[in-house]
Amino acid sequence: MNDDYNNLPTPIIVVDRSALRANLEILARVRREAQCTILLALKGFAMFSVFDLVKQYLDGICASGADEARLGAEHFGKQVHVYSPAYSESDIDEVARYADHVIFNSFSQWRRLGERLQQVAGRPIECGLRVNPGYSEVEVALYNPCAPNSRLGIPREQFDGQDLSGIRGLHFHCLCEQGADTLERTLKVFVDKFSMFFEHIAWVNFGGGHHITRPGYDVAGLIELIRDFRRRFGLDVILEPGEAIALNTGVLVATVLDVIKTGCDIAILDTSATAHMPDVLEMPYRPQIIGAGKPGELAHTYRLGGQTCLAGDVIGDYSFPQPLEVGSKVIFQDMAHYTMVKSTTFNGIRLPTIAVRQENGEIRIVKKFGYEDYAGRLS
Numbered sequence: 001m002n003d004d005y006n007n008l009p010t011p012i013i014v015v016d017r018s019a020l021r022a023n024l025e026i027l028a029r030v031r032r033e034a035q036c037t038i039l040l041a042l043k044g045f046a047m048f049s050v051f052d053l054v055k056q057y058l059d060g061i062c063a064s065g066a067d068e069a070r071l072g073a074e075h076f077g078k079q080v081h082v083y084s085p086a087y088s089e090s091d092i093d094e095v096a097r098y099a100d101h102v103i104f105n106s107f108s109q110w111r112r113l114g115e116r117l118q119q120v121a122g123r124p125i126e127c128g129l130r131v132n133p134g135y136s137e138v139e140v141a142l143y144n145p146c147a148p149n150s151r152l153g154i155p156r157e158q159f160d161g162q163d164l165s166g167i168r169g170l171h172f173h174c175l176c177e178q179g180a181d182t183l184e185r186t187l188k189v190f191v192d193k194f195s196m197f198f199e200h201i202a203w204v205n206f207g208g209g210h211h212i213t214r215p216g217y218d219v220a221g222l223i224e225l226i227r228d229f230r231r232r233f234g235l236d237v238i239l240e241p242g243e244a245i246a247l248n249t250g251v252l253v254a255t256v257l258d259v260i261k262t263g264c265d266i267a268i269l270d271t272s273a274t275a276h277m278p279d280v281l282e283m284p285y286r287p288q289i290i291g292a293g294k295p296g297e298l299a300h301t302y303r304l305g306g307q308t309c310l311a312g313d314v315i316g317d318y319s320f321p322q323p324l325e326v327g328s329k330v331i332f333q334d335m336a337h338y339t340m341v342k343s344t345t346f347n348g349i350r351l352p353t354i355a356v357r358q359e360n361g362e363i364r365i366v367k368k369f370g371y372e373d374y375a376g377r378l379s
């Protein structure tokens, strides 16, 4: 399989439609057996050249603003749910064109913009409020929406004395790469705090961060949890995972441009942690490389560095069975989600080419980037 990549230009992200379909089959089972709505969170994965496949399985997309909403409306064409920490008036006017569900992050936003949204849209839009249940098991502060002083979601105490007429749903998003057990504990807190408002609403959105397609995820447990919630409260349930759709569906292939030795052996690649896989630095995490091990585990250890001038543009230390040479390929796994949507042209680094591996095994390049993409975002 690795030979397939030898004739491709690098850096390149290759997304595998069979792997994507396998994830979608799992999500379709949840959707069917739990009778819930499942949306693709474009924040994590917005590769619209495969939406023809994704939309066969899911109900629509969720967006964080007007441009994601438009991408969803134009390329996915099913439900469009939008949530943003705050909308300007012009945001709302644009969102109104594409959305069918809009979630507000505060009572002040809802009061200021709710009516305008309905008027501009000229058709009914389902409005909801994002709540902050004050419970999360996310340990990294950067990814914890319930950390102290969070700006995401309305705390319970602010609901006292509020008029909820016109509100059709509640939304919480407190998970990140977590299992059904975490959801169960989170849901319990959410129900304890907010169930007194359920008589006013029709649906609850459980947000994203459900790692449903990870091996070992308790899919049956998730289904039971949703069924139980629906039975007890008679409310519709919406999930909006991003990562789970594209988990383990794509690789990033890079080429070694130089091998140098300073304190240690260093291979410089035609990719970049900061420009092409920023979560490696932000999260931070260590991506897996096909055929490589931890430092010292195999015969030849290298620090893998990127092509920018940022001193910390380092992907990590890895060992390989053979020495790396100029022209060697390095294949990073699980590079479909939170890469294309976050990549930048920082330092003039060209964006990775995007390709699809068809279900017959053939690789088709769908997008190449050039100088224009660098210059086009500057002036």
Ligand SMILES: *Cc1c(COP(=O)(O)O)cnc(C)c1O
Pocket (backbone or CB within 6 Å): 041, 043, 044, 062, 083, 173, 175, 176, 177, 207, 208, 209, 210, 240, 241, 242, 243, 244
């Ligand atoms: C990021 C985000 C998602 C998707 O999260 P994943 O971890 O990719 O599943 C869904 N909803 C909201 C509100 C988000 O911020």
